[in-house]
Amino acid sequence: MPWKDRYTVSDEISLRDHQLHWPDGERMGALITVALSVASGPEGITATDLQSSAGRFGMGEGLDLLMQALARHGLRATVAVPAVVAEMMPERIREIAAAGHEIAALGLRHEDTSAMPRQEEASRIARATEILTRIVGKRPNGWYALSRQKDRYAGGATSPNTHDLLREAEYGWLGNGMADDIPYYTVTDVASRRSFLTLPYYYHLDDQYFSLFPVAGTGLENSDMLARNWKAELDAQYRRGRCFSMVLHPQHSGWCNRLELLERFLAHMTSRPGIWFATGSEIAAHWQQHFPAATHLKLEPSIWQDYEGSLS
Amino acid sequence: MRDALQNEVSDLVAAYRDDQSTFQRIGPISWPDANRIAVNFTADFDAMLLRRLNDEPAEQLAKGEFGGRVGIWRLIELFDSHAMKATFFVPGRICELYPRAVQACAASGHEVADHMWEHRVPSDPILERDHLAKSTNALAALTGKRPVGTRSWHTAEALTEQGYLYRSHGSDAHGPTWSHDAHGRNRLVELPFHYAIDDAMFFSFAWYKSATSEQRLSDPDRVMDMWWAAFEQQYRAGGYLNICLHPFVSGRAMRIAALDRLITRMKELPGVWLTSCEAVARHVADTCPPSATKPGP
Numbered sequence: 001m002p003w004k005d006r007y008t009v010s011d012e013i014s015l016r017d018h019q020l021h022w023p024d025g026e027r028m029g030a031l032i033t034v035a036l037s038v039a040s041g042p043e044g045i046t047a048t049d050l051q052s053s054a055g056r057f058g059m060g061e062g063l064d065l066l067m068q069a070l071a072r073h074g075l076r077a078t079v080a081v082p083a084v085v086a087e088m089m090p091e092r093i094r095e096i097a098a099a100g101h102e103i104a105a106l107g108l109r110h111e112d113t114s115a116m117p118r119q120e121e122a123s124r125i126a127r128a129t130e131i132l133t134r135i136v137g138k139r140p141n142g143w144y145a146l147s148r149q150k151d152r153y154a155g156g157a158t159s160p161n162t163h164d165l166l167r168e169a170e171y172g173w174l175g176n177g178m179a180d181d182i183p184y185y186t187v188t189d190v191a192s193r194r195s196f197l198t199l200p201y202y203y204h205l206d207d208q209y210f211s212l213f214p215v216a217g218t219g220l221e222n223s224d225m226l227a228r229n230w231k232a233e234l235d236a237q238y239r240r241g242r243c244f245s246m247v248l249h250p251q252h253s254g255w256c257n258r259l260e261l262l263e264r265f266l267a268h269m270t271s272r273p274g275i276w277f278a279t280g281s282e283i284a285a286h287w288q289q290h291f292p293a294a295t296h297l298k299l300e301p302s303i304w305q306d307y308e309g310s311l312s
Numbered sequence: 313m314r315d316a317l318q319n320e321v322s323d324l325v326a327a328y329r330d331d332q333s334t335f336q337r338i339g340p341i342s343w344p345d346a347n348r349i350a351v352n353f354t355a356d357f358d359a360m361l362l363r364r365l366n367d368e369p370a371e372q373l374a375k376g377e378f379g380g381r382v383g384i385w386r387l388i389e390l391f392d393s394h395a396m397k398a399t400f401f402v403p404g405r406i407c408e409l410y411p412r413a414v415q416a417c418a419a420s421g422h423e424v425a426d427h428m429w430e431h432r433v434p435s436d437p438i439l440e441r442d443h444l445a446k447s448t449n450a451l452a453a454l455t456g457k458r459p460v461g462t463r464s465w466h467t468a469e470a471l472t473e474q475g476y477l478y479r480s481h482g483s484d485a486h487g488p489t490w491s492h493d494a495h496g497r498n499r500l501v502e503l504p505f506h507y508a509i510d511d512a513m514f515f516s517f518a519w520y521k522s523a524t525s526e527q528r529l530s531d532p533d534r535v536m537d538m539w540w541a542a543f544e545q546q547y548r549a550g551g552y553l554n555i556c557l558h559p560f561v562s563g564r565a566m567r568i569a570a571l572d573r574l575i576t577r578m579k580e581l582p583g584v585w586l587t588s589c590e591a592v593a594r595h596v597a598d599t600c601p602p603s604a605t606k607p608g609p
Contacts, residue, residue, distance in 0.1 A: 007360055007409060009374055014381040114369055147371075152524060154517040155371035179374040180381055181565060202564070203517055209529055217525025228531040229566065236565035304408045307446065309439050311365065311405070311430050 003190040003302045010184050010195075011298045015291065017240040020182065022286070027274035028238050029182075029283055031199065031245040033144070033175060034066065034077045034101075036085055037110040038251055040215070041150035042157070044111030045082055054251045059089065062254025067096065069259055073266040077248075078280040080106035080144040080175065083128035086135045097136050102279035104142035104175060105132055113145065114157040121159055125169050142280040144175040146247065147203070149215050154203035163196035164188045173284040176201035182243045183287045185297045195293050197284055200245045204229045207262075211252040227261045234269060243283070244275075335502070336490040338600045340550060348583035349547045350592050352503065353398040353575075354480065355387050355557040356463060357417075359410065361403050361431045366521055376560045380410040383563015384417070390568055392420050394575050396586035401427035401463040401480070404447030407454045418455035423588035425461035426451060426476075433465040441470050448474055461503075461589050468498040478503055478593035480554060487552040488592065490602040499602060501593040505554040509542055511535070511561040532570035543578060552592070 022029050038055040039045045049055050070077055079093075079101050086093045086103075097103050107113070108128040113121045125143075133139045143166050145156040156176035163186050166174060177184060177198030185195035203209050210226035212219045234244045253262050269275060278286070306312045343350050360376030384400075391398045400417045402424055407414055418424050429443035429450075444466055452458040460477040468491060471479060478501040479491070485504060492499040507513050514530040539555065546553045562571060578584050 004409060007364055007373065008377050008380070009370065010377070010381065012381065012410060012412065013385070016385075150524060152518065153369060153372055155375055158370055160370070176371070177374060178371055179377040181378075184381075204515065204529065204531075204564075204566075209517075209527075213529075214525045214527050217523075217527075222529065225529065225531040225534065228533050232532050232566035232569065233564070236569040239569070240565055242565065303411070309434065309442060310446075 003299075004304060007304075009186045010179055011187075012300050013298070014180050014184065015182060015296065017242060020241055021290065022241070022276045024276070026276035027241050029243045029276045029278055029286070030234075030269065031243070031278065031280060031283055032070070032075060032077045033245065033247045033280070034079045035106060035144070035146055035247055035249050036063065036079055036081045037106055037146075037148075037249070039082070039110040039148045041148055042112035042152075044107060044109035045084060057254065058249065058251025059085070062250035063092070065259055066248060066250045066254040067099070069263050069266065071099070073263070073270050075266060075270070075277055076100045076102070076279060078102045078104050078142060078175070080104050080146065081132065082106045082108065082110040083131035084109045086132055090135045093135055094137075097138070102142065102281055103132060103136050103138075103140060104144060104280055105129065105140045106144045106146065110146070110148070112151070112157040113162060114159050116159055118159075118161045118165070121161055122165050125165055129169055139170070141172040142175055142284070143171050143173070146176055146201070149208050149213060154206070154209060155201065163198075164194070167194075167196050172288075173197040173199055173280060175199050175280055178202060181237065181245075183283060183291075185293045187297070187299065190299060193293065193297065193299065195297055197287060199280055199283060200243055201247065202233075202245070205233060205245065206247040207252040207258070208247075208249050211255075211258065223258045223261050227265055230265050231268060238272060238275070330494070333494050334491060335484060336492075336602055337485055338488055338490065338596065341487060341552070341596065341600060343585050344595060345585070346583065347585035348550050349543075350552050350585045350587060350595075351543070351578065352480075352554045352587065352589045352592060353391065353396070353557065354463070354505065354554060354589060355384075355398065355400050355559055355562070356427055357384055357400050357402045357406055357410075357413075357559055358427060358431050359406060359560060361405060365431055368518070372518065379558060379560030379563055380406075380413060383559030383561075384410065384413045386563045386565075386568045387557065387559055388416055388420055388422070390572060390575070391422060393572075394579065394586070396575070397422055397588045397591070399423040399425055399461065399589040401425050402451060403427045403431050404429045404450035407450040411454060414451070414454050418457065423461070423590045424451055424455045424457070425459045425589065426464060427462070428464045428466070437467075437470070440466065441473070444470050444474055461593060468493065468500050471500060472498045477501060477597065478589060480505055480589055483507075486546065486549070488596045488600075492602065496602075496604070501596050503554055503589050503592060504552075505556045509539055509554065510556040511567065512556075512558055515561045515567070516558070532567050536570045536574050539574060540577065547581060547584070554589070
């Protein structure tokens with residue numbers, strides 16, 4: 001087996017708390033991602049999704065209310081936009097960008113590319129990039145492959161080619177990595193140390209998993225749990241001086257009492273001194289400057305062996 | 313008809329008696345130094361191995377990888393900061409993925425015990441023994457000490473052949489029990505853990521191939537309240553509690569902080585023995601030896 005293929009994607013030990021630092025002597029970094037997608041399953045946004053109440057609310061009133069709430073707290077988000085959504089509401093996306101939020105890509109239609117042939121995935125990345133660049137007037141630098149409520153797994157879905165294709169398409173980072181709670185490098189070729197910067201994501205900080213979730217089955221409204229998870233993780237990472245990364249969907253967090261819970265949490269965050277609220281690309285730039293792969297990606301040689309009767 | 317019904321009853325009674333002949337409950341245990349309760353904090357360090365075994369996709373593996381890159385180090389620091397000993401159940405193959413972390417567990421004086429060679433037990437008895445030997449030897453080579461405990465589905469025969477003393481894999485009673493075969497052989501101390509005191513039941517999406525419609529998610533405050541209630545009940549009863557953690561789950565900062573509060577709160581009470589599974593198993597073996605077992609039918 002070459003290196004630790006299909007076991008690990010990065011080096012063996014994360015950066016320790018004391019090794020980290022943030023711009024202007026701030027204590028920690030915080031990333032707020034707004035996923036502007038009403039996709040319910042792995043196929044990505046469908047006509048049915050768009051014509052549902054959740055779709056109408058998420059792309060209409062819910063989006064307005066969520067962006068207003070962020071503005072009230074003076075916070076900028078990184079808005080993950082499926083390219084088709086930008087085609088549907090180009091003016092709204094330009095407004096969001098003009099308000100200081102970063103526009104990142106969330107697929108062509110927020111589709112699961114994990115089993116897609118390389119060429120098809122490359123075409124979809126190219127088309128999404130072209131659409132977002134044309135509408136926003138600026139190339140997106142970040143890409144997300146977030147999960148949807150009906151996905152089999154939480155945490156997003158990438159193919160074995162995704163990271164390399166994004167690098168080739170001159171993206172700077174991928175927004176959903178679960179191997180750490182700070183940015184890290186996903187290694188795609190060990191021999192050449194080829195890697196791609198990945199920002200942290202965790203499903204316990206993603207509103208869709210606490211908003212009448214699971215959609216089918218035992219789904220319960222657990223917005224109180226979500227709020228406690230946000231606060232517990234923020235406070236713990238604050239003490240460590242690491243990073244906090246949350247994902248919001250307008251159709252979930254934009255809704256009445258959930259929006260109030262969110263605002264209470266935003267007030268808690270902004271009341272703490274020393275939090276660097278940054279966009280995905282600002283965090284990525286800080287990482288590339290101060291913790292570049294050339295010096296901070298420490299790949300141990302593989303000592304993995306093959307044995308008869310064991311996993312290879 | 314009456315004979316058929318009688319057979320139905322007899323079969324079940326026989327099944328019950330067969331099972332009863334394989335274990336012994338242990339009466340109230342007097343813990344050392346007049347402690348009221350023994351508490352084992354245990355961590356199953358399988359990282360991404362189980363998800364790899366189930367052939368799950370890349371992000372699932374990365375979720376497990378968090379345990380090796382981040383979580384394991386935080387658990388070691390947490391236990392060390394409380395000057396307590398814990399038990400890490402480690403699949404042998406983790407020695408080839410995270411050797412430094414496994415060595416760090418041992419260097420801090422924590423127990424490193426077996427968690428199956430690669431998180432499975434082959435049904436073929438020869439391959440089962442091969443896997444157990446590989447895991448035992450890998451852990452012994454890396455830590456300098458042969459494991460005496462396991463959290464696994466390994467058979468008692470295979471375990472006792474290789475000198476194992478205890479197994480922590482079930483919840484037959486609140487406290488330790490003895491297990492053995494119908495002839496009173498292949499004895500092991502069983503240290504129960506309950507799924508209600510297992511972090512993966514509250515925080516691990518798609519646990520054991522569970523479907524999206526079956527997911528259970530929670531938050532640290534809620535889970536710590538339940539675990540504290542379990543601890544208090546056993547504290548009053550003078551019993552035992554085994555807390556099952558996973559570095560990829562409990563290693564998240566919010567849960568380390570919650571566990572820190574839980575341990576701090578436990579330590580405020582007198583008579584709480586925070587120790588390794590090995591220490592509990594040896595105490596049980598020394599002070600509560602199994603009574604003579606009648607040969608099975």
